[in-house]
Amino acid sequence: MSSTLAHDDAHAAHHTSLPVDNRKLAIWTFIGSECLFFATLISTYLIYKDTHAKGPGPKDIFEVPLVTAGTAVLLFSSFFVVMALNGAQEGNRKKLLGWLGATIMCGLFFLGMQVYEFNHFYHLGLGYTTNLFGTSFYTLTGFHGTHVAIGTLWLMTVFKDALKGRMPPAKALNLELAALYWHFVDVVWIIIFPVVYLMSLRS
Amino acid sequence: MTTTTLDQAHPAKRSTLVEWLTTVDHKKIGILYGASAFIFFLLGGIEALIIRTQLMGPNGTLVSPEFYNQLFTMHGTTMIFLGVMPLSAMFFNFFIPLLIGARDVAFPRLNAMSLWVFLLGGLFMNASFLLNAAPNGGWFGYAPLSSRQYSPGLNMDFWVIGLQILGIASLAAGVNFFTTILNMRARGMTLMRMPMFVWSTLITQVLVLLSFPIITVALIMLMVDRTFGASFFSVGGGGDPLLWQHLFWLFGHPEVYILILPAFGIVSEILPVFSRKPLFGYSAMVFSMAFIAFLGFGVWSHHMFATGMGPLADTFFSLATMLIAVPTGVKIFNWIGTTWGGSLQLRTPMLFALGFIAMFIIGGLSGVMHSVAPADLQQTDTYFVVAHFHYVLFGGSIFALTAGAYYWWPKMFGTMLSESIGKVHFWLMLAGFNLTFFPMHFAGLLGMPRRIYAYPAGLGFEVYNMMATAGAFLLAISILVFMYNMWVSARRGEPAPADPWGGATLEWSIPSPPQEWNFTDEPIVTDRDDLWAQKRAAGVRTLPEPALSDGKGIHLPGPSWWPLIVAIGILIFFIGFMVPHTYAFPFGPITIAGFLLTTVGIFKWAYEPPDANATHH
Numbered sequence: 009m010s011s012t013l014a015h016d017d018a019h020a021a022h023h024t025s026l027p028v029d030n031r032k033l034a035i036w037t038f039i040g041s042e043c044l045f046f047a048t049l050i051s052t053y054l055i056y057k058d059t060h061a062k063g064p065g066p067k068d069i070f071e072v073p074l075v076t077a078g079t080a081v082l083l084f085s086s087f088f089v090v091m092a093l094n095g096a097q098e099g100n101r102k103k104l105l106g107w108l109g110a111t112i113m114c115g116l117f118f119l120g121m122q123v124y125e126f127n128h129f130y131h132l133g134l135g136y137t138t139n140l141f142g143t144s145f146y147t148l149t150g151f152h153g154t155h156v157a158i159g160t161l162w163l164m165t166v167f168k169d170a171l172k173g174r175m176p177p178a179k180a181l182n183l184e185l186a187a188l189y190w191h192f193v194d195v196v197w198i199i200i201f202p203v204v205y206l207m208s209l210r211s
Numbered sequence: 212m213t214t215t216t217l218d219q220a221h222p223a224k225r226s227t228l229v230e231w232l233t234t235v236d237h238k239k240i241g242i243l244y245g246a247s248a249f250i251f252f253l254l255g256g257i258e259a260l261i262i263r264t265q266l267m268g269p270n271g272t273l274v275s276p277e278f279y280n281q282l283f284t285m286h287g288t289t290m291i292f293l294g295v296m297p298l299s300a301m302f303f304n305f306f307i308p309l310l311i312g313a314r315d316v317a318f319p320r321l322n323a324m325s326l327w328v329f330l331l332g333g334l335f336m337n338a339s340f341l342l343n344a345a346p347n348g349g350w351f352g353y354a355p356l357s358s359r360q361y362s363p364g365l366n367m368d369f370w371v372i373g374l375q376i377l378g379i380a381s382l383a384a385g386v387n388f389f390t391t392i393l394n395m396r397a398r399g400m401t402l403m404r405m406p407m408f409v410w411s412t413l414i415t416q417v418l419v420l421l422s423f424p425i426i427t428v429a430l431i432m433l434m435v436d437r438t439f440g441a442s443f444f445s446v447g448g449g450g451d452p453l454l455w456q457h458l459f460w461l462f463g464h465p466e467v468y469i470l471i472l473p474a475f476g477i478v479s480e481i482l483p484v485f486s487r488k489p490l491f492g493y494s495a496m497v498f499s500m501a502f503i504a505f506l507g508f509g510v511w512s513h514h515m516f517a518t519g520m521g522p523l524a525d526t527f528f529s530l531a532t533m534l535i536a537v538p539t540g541v542k543i544f545n546w547i548g549t550t551w552g553g554s555l556q557l558r559t560p561m562l563f564a565l566g567f568i569a570m571f572i573i574g575g576l577s578g579v580m581h582s583v584a585p586a587d588l589q590q591t592d593t594y595f596v597v598a599h600f601h602y603v604l605f606g607g608s609i610f611a612l613t614a615g616a617y618y619w620w621p622k623m624f625g626t627m628l629s630e631s632i633g634k635v636h637f638w639l640m641l642a643g644f645n646l647t648f649f650p651m652h653f654a655g656l657l658g659m660p661r662r663i664y665a666y667p668a669g670l671g672f673e674v675y676n677m678m679a680t681a682g683a684f685l686l687a688i689s690i691l692v693f694m695y696n697m698w699v700s701a702r703r704g705e706p707a708p709a710d711p712w713g714g715a716t717l718e719w720s721i722p723s724p725p726q727e728w729n730f731t732d733e734p735i736v737t738d739r740d741d742l743w744a745q746k747r748a749a750g751v752r753t754l755p756e757p758a759l760s761d762g763k764g765i766h767l768p769g770p771s772w773w774p775l776i777v778a779i780g781i782l783i784f785f786i787g788f789m790v791p792h793t794y795a796f797p798f799g800p801i802t803i804a805g806f807l808l809t810t811v812g813i814f815k816w817a818y819e820p821p822d823a824n825a826t827h828h
């Protein structure tokens with residue numbers, strides 16, 4: 009029996025009360041819960057962003073151009089994964105692999121940018137516990153980065169399945185679930201980018 | 212004959228232990244939730260008895276002040292997270308699929324994982340007693356008391372990490388039951404035909420999903436403060452300890468509705484059946500429950516009147532809190548309306564349900580007293596508060612859960628609990644409960660503070676404490692009577708018919724205990740109280756006993772080891788944060804090992820073929 013992510017295939021044929029697959033509903037539910045997770049982290053950052061008696065503050069270290077590039081890459085990746093899903097649904101393996109590969113590259117680029125940025129900030133004197141601005145900044149963006157990493161790993165898993173020819177159109181939902189999560193991670197960044205980086209540009 | 216068929220169906224007969232460790236059957240998982248939670252409940256009860264013995268008279272010397280701190284912290288934490296919540300989860304697991312006419316939950320293996328994570332988290336937290344380092348900072352873990360500076364030992368690490376582990380179990384179950392209820396209902400069961408317990412479970416899961424992420428982040432921040440020397444909650448580094456209180460109660464207040472809404476649901480199932488009348492005001496019940504849940508997110512600061520938030524905040528949170536009395540009052544009047552003019556059958560489940568209404572009203576009234584900020588300033592941190600929340604949590608939740616236990620025991624185990632022992636249980640518990648907690652109102656109004664290990668003589672506290680201690684032992688005896696009843700039922704209980712109470716809901720249409728696949732034919736629902744509608748249509752009081760089937764052609768998911776393995780991985784991952792390490796990298800070897808085990812487990816789980824080890828019928 010071929011192994012597959014769609015382990016609930018046998019149940020998929022079952023009647024569902026709402027016109028939505030169980031797994032898709034579950035991902036949406038999980039995303040709803042995650043909103044509160046990030047809301048709490050973002051609120052904490054807003055409370056503490058100006059608490060930096062010691063060490064650098066937001067205005068001293070943020071480099072908006074680099075992060076803007078990272079943001080753009082992440083935004084494009086949401087478009088790429090939609091194209092990949094379209095390929096999966098059409099059974100177009102080339103389209104699926106190409107766009108999905110591009111999405112994964114975007115995720116890796118973003119993670120690389122974050123590693124570079126953290127390292128850079130550290131050398132500018134902002135350690136994890138230097139001041140509360142630093143702690144809440146690293147905690148918020150670190151957890152977002154963890155989500156990007158999990159999303160990338162998930163997309164890579166789907167990529168591996170597609171490479172081995174185990175992603176027929178009937179299983180496009182496997183990619184759609186990962187894509188939903190990916191979009192969510194992206195949306196969280198769309199909030200973090202202005203709230204954390206752009207707001208620091210104001211006087 | 213049926214048994215023979217089943218035995219042949221198993222390709223390789225598994226040992227009973229393996230069967231339970233790998234089960235994905237919601238009924239077995241429910242029983243495991245119930246059994247573990249009941250043991251934790253007994254542990255929490257023993258802690259309470261030690262507390263009451265210490266406080267029996269002035270200047271008690273039974274335990275040291277340090278151990279007393281551990282006792283009251285673990286009593287609260289255990290009863291909330293390891294007692295009432297998983298006891299509710301037992302009923303969610305066993306009965307939600309049966310009540311909505313499904314063969315299992317949406318994600319059976321995720322369900323098993325929730326169970327194991329909960330059980331391991333509970334064992335982990337209680338293992339702290341073995342190191343003489345049980346949590347000692349109160350169930351709310353207020354900063355800065357819970358910071359490394361004031362709680363240097365492992366005690367609060369056990370609390371922070373234990374709660375973090377338990378939160379994962381709750382969130383996974385929240386996703387699972389929310390999806391199950393919305394998507395796995397039998398044909399014809401519209402939302403407004405769902406039994407009230409299903410509604411209460413659905414709303415409870417919404418509260419879990421929206422409140423647990425908040426405490427997750429708060430616990431992460433506290434852990435970061437304790438382990439890596441950050442200062443989220445320490446004034447020295449510019450942090451604000453009040454942030455902890457806000458985040459904790461943003462979670463903590465919805466949490467109290469997570470504890471009570473399932474109780475509302477259980478009572479709303481029992482009262483109609485034993486009044487022989489449909490639930491009064493069904494839609495008002497649904498909307499009042501949803502309204503309570505909504506308001507539950509806007510009243511957290513009434514736990515913080517004593518922190519001096521200022522008149523505007525105090526007024527807002529006072530009024531919002533008083534507003535909650537309105538939907539709650541609607542529910543109480545509807546329960547009374549359900550019994551009004553009914554043909555009451557005072558069986559044990561009904562007695563506990565009626566006891567619930569009376570006790571919950573008392574707890575609700577003292578709750579309204581707390582909502583008045585100036586009055587609350589007098590009551591904060593006194594035994595008046597202890598009296599209040601025991602009336603809603605014990606008089607409310609535990610009475611309702613016990614009612615549910617008597618009501619659903621025949622369906623779960625196929626034998627009846629004794630009515631006569633049950634009545635002794637009820638009256639002892641009612642007397643013991645009121646003797647324990649009613650005097651605490653007076654002790655509190657006289658000014659007796661909470662969380663003190665001893666009090667001096669001559670302040671007028673003696674008589675109330677003596678009464679409370681006597682009541683606590685009476686309560687303990689009532690629990691022993693309950694255990695005796697369970698033992699008698701297991702040994703020589705009268706076999707239960709499919710429908711012992713004349714029930715209104717689908718679980719009573721199938722054999723007691725249900726077969727593995729629950730429903731041989733998927734039910735089609737045409738009415739609210741569908742079973743009553745079926746009986747009316749057939750013109751009978753009880754439908755004929757359903758026949759056992761051989762379940763041919765029914766597909767059930769196979770058992771799996773991976774949920775248990777992932778749960779072990781999660782436990783190891785978190786234990787890693789307790790080990791002090793000198794290097795800057797936040798992840799030690801134990802954390803990494805746990806992370807790898809979890810990841811491997813998740814991948815193996817995701818790629819496990821759907822019919823691995825499945826029973827083919």
